[in-house]
Amino acid sequence: MRAIRRRPRPRSCPIDLAPTSIWDPIRLGIDENACSVDITLIYRNILLAGEPGAGKSGGLNRITAHAALATDCRLWLMDGKRVELGLWRRAAERFVGPDLAEAIDALGELQAEMDRRYDQLDTDGVRQIERQDWTDAIMLVIDELAYYSATAGDKKQRDQFSLLLRDIVARGRAAGIIAVAATQRPSHDIIPVSLRDLFGYRLAFRCTTETSSDIILGHGWHARGYDASTIDPEDRGVGWLLAEGGIPRRMRCTWLTDADIAAVVTAVTS
Template sequence: MNGGGSRRYSGVQAPGRVGLPPILQRPDLPVRARLTVGSSVMLWVVRPSWLWRREVCAVGVLVGLAVYGWLVVGWVGAVVSPVPLVVATAALPWSRRWAVHTLRRARLRREWDRACRFAGLSTVNDRIPRIREERWVPAGDRLLVRVPRGATVDELGEQAERVAAVLRVREVRVARDAQRADIAHVDIVRRDPFGGAGIPEMAGRIPWPWVLYGQASLWDPIPVAVDDMGDPVTMRLPGRNVVVAGEPEAGKSAALSLVLAAAALDPYVKVCGLDAKRLELALWKPVMDRVVGPDMDEAIDLMEDLIRIMDDRYELLEAAGRRSWGPSDGPLYLIPIDELRFYTANPNRSARVKFNELAIDLTARGRAAGMIKAAATQKPSSDVVPTSYRDLFAYRWAMRCTTRDASDTILGAGWATQGFSAAEIDVNTRGVGLLLAEAGFPRLCKSYYLEDHDIRAIAARGAALRRLVAGETSI
């Protein structure tokens, strides 16, 4: 053992200073220069006080009013003078909202300052990522943050878990701005807005925004859900296929009905569906050109007819020197399939193999010919849905699953290890799932919901629109 002011443990040099740690935790200072009295006051007094400036100003105004009342009336005036301002601020809606927003904003910025410093995100010049804008969202807060010189958004993203731990929140998400490298979009997730203790208007059934539309176009983005930040989630269906999967009663049929509703309100869309249970598509029959039940021969016949239409369209496109079907070329075809497992894993082996061959061909080649597949099933594992078929679905919507492996089977391998697992969704929240669509990563969202009477009304409007287009009646 050395007799100096330091000791060695396992070959590691220990600091010479020993003693009790500070009572209050504080982050390390990254500044390289030697601290003077002035710089210490600036770092440990002025800077923290600046974060309390709004509260200090509010207290200063109240104290000023109290002093004025004391000078004019006496101690009674000192007590009474601040009361009218406090009552007026609390009574008027606009002033109350302003006061609550101001105090909440100040608290958020103090918490963010502390979290960034404890996460080691301060630079050698004692600068941290600064909040430029903030707004409340159902799951927590959404921030627009600017990183200081010498720092990057990637560094903030790497320390997101540390920041979340200091803030004591569920999660912190960081995304780089597409236009500026020094700007980050940060989501602070404090709660699950879809759970029982979440936001009331999001915990229950959320009505579909197009439920009262007279007519729509399937070429436009259609609203299908609301994410945990409160933003609407849309899908662009032409040129893409959709699969919705999850455990029973997770909300697969409700999600599939939204795609059908959008197709029903477009009189130029032809709907040809397969319904193994004969129940999920029953209410949509007024707008369906053809529907097949649990009959493999009829299902194979439908696939062959659709493939013939697809081949005819490719001949027209080839003659016109074009590569994809457009809005002016003719109707889109929507092929909804409920309980896909019945057809792809049917006990009749020869029929199953034939159907899978036709379905894979239609799904692989039909996108550019205006053929859209929308399927609902439970876990689409390779023994239920052929891998070569499953991989053709660009949009994947994973509702509640029992295991992480089942979630990865729907979304794709590796997403669960990155924190996107449908197995973590609350079993009591129907319609909530992870949607892998245009964002490039799975988004936690809750599908809109259509009541049976809404479906009947939409199907009736869709049927009337189709008769009008066909010239049979007028509205």
């Protein structure tokens, strides 16, 4: 397989600030043939993971930018470091920093909203929201998942957070609730199989071991040649995307600078 040659991250410059819809494809970047890589996240969830410095913030920011510009989507953000997604704070309906108790409260509110939506769907006699329906989608974006699920607070709090998140990821799709989670610690204690398998889409950036790669993509993919541990450490933003088609696709995420993000936030809040 021909590798993506090392070069600076591609950029969408100038960034398109036109309003979008969450029902439209999100452009993540390019593949090794320089073809556009697009995904649609309505009715889907996506997990992004890789070692520190692997470039997962590129993918995370591209997804967040699309949701921020979407006129039919509300952003809920959680960031254990505060500063990565903090740039998007003004565009978000809800922002949670490194506060596990607040994160649990927010997930509880989102779970209640999910249940309310299912009550409405049941009343309407339909199984899922549609593009023309009565409510906006909600995108929950969590960066530094490990902070909330394995580091902060006590075990009872961490377990409560994980249970709430698992329920939202498992049941939220038909109610228009999209979960996007990212971590730089791809290990079984952070991403148990029971949670990982609920994420229909997965994006594995550079990992230190083939085991870590399989924790993200799924068991056995490295043996079939899809191994994020073989990505050159200097190839930031390059990863294996498991999405439509069911076979991982090697790609490079488009990069957004802080100025690009500021331009998007200004466009959607002014």
